[in-house]
Amino acid sequence: MRIKSIKTINKTAHQFIEQIGDKTVFAFNGTMGAGKTTFIKAICEELGVTETVNSPTFSIVNEYETIDGRIIYHFDCYRINKMEEALEIGVEEYLYSGNLCFIEWSKNIASLLPDSVVNVEITEVENGERDVVIS
Numbered sequence: 001m002r003i004k005s006i007k008t009i010n011k012t013a014h015q016f017i018e019q020i021g022d023k024t025v026f027a028f029n030g031t032m033g034a035g036k037t038t039f040i041k042a043i044c045e046e047l048g049v050t051e052t053v054n055s056p057t058f059s060i061v062n063e064y065e066t067i068d069g070r071i072i073y074h075f076d077c078y079r080i081n082k083m084e085e086a087l088e089i090g091v092e093e094y095l096y097s098g099n100l101c102f103i104e105w106s107k108n109i110a111s112l113l114p115d116s117v118v119n120v121e122i123t124e125v126e127n128g129e130r131d132v133v134i135s
Helices: 006-019 036-047 083-088 091-095 106-112
Strands: 025-029 061-065 071-076 100-104 118-124 130-134
Touching: 006 036, 006 130, 025 036, 025 106, 036 071, 036 100, 071 091, 083 091, 083 106, 091 106, 100 106
Parallel strands: 025 100, 025 118, 071 100
Antiparallel strands: 061 071, 118 130
16 A cells, blocks of 8 residues: 555555454554654544544553544554563553554564564655555
């Protein structure tokens, strides 16, 4: 998938949602500034989150609710330096809750991720476009 511009990001988010099936844990990977948070925000909007979606850089995890009552957890694990920090906030409870979990900087908690985690690689390409590869 390709995000051609910020104007078309919700279309790409909709395509992403069509592909997720019954998977619940997604690890978003990419360099700083690649657009991980922006894409997660678009996905949440497409799923029906009406509140403001922003990066949980300092809180580590934000919880959102969709208009139909589904819960989404959005993690930013950039500041996690030790597994103990993730365990202290109860990351395993979130990951195995059955709710959607979107994780930025997942490499910092890699050993805690379920085997069913879906990797989402966001790469900057020419003209500000982004490639989104799901594996």
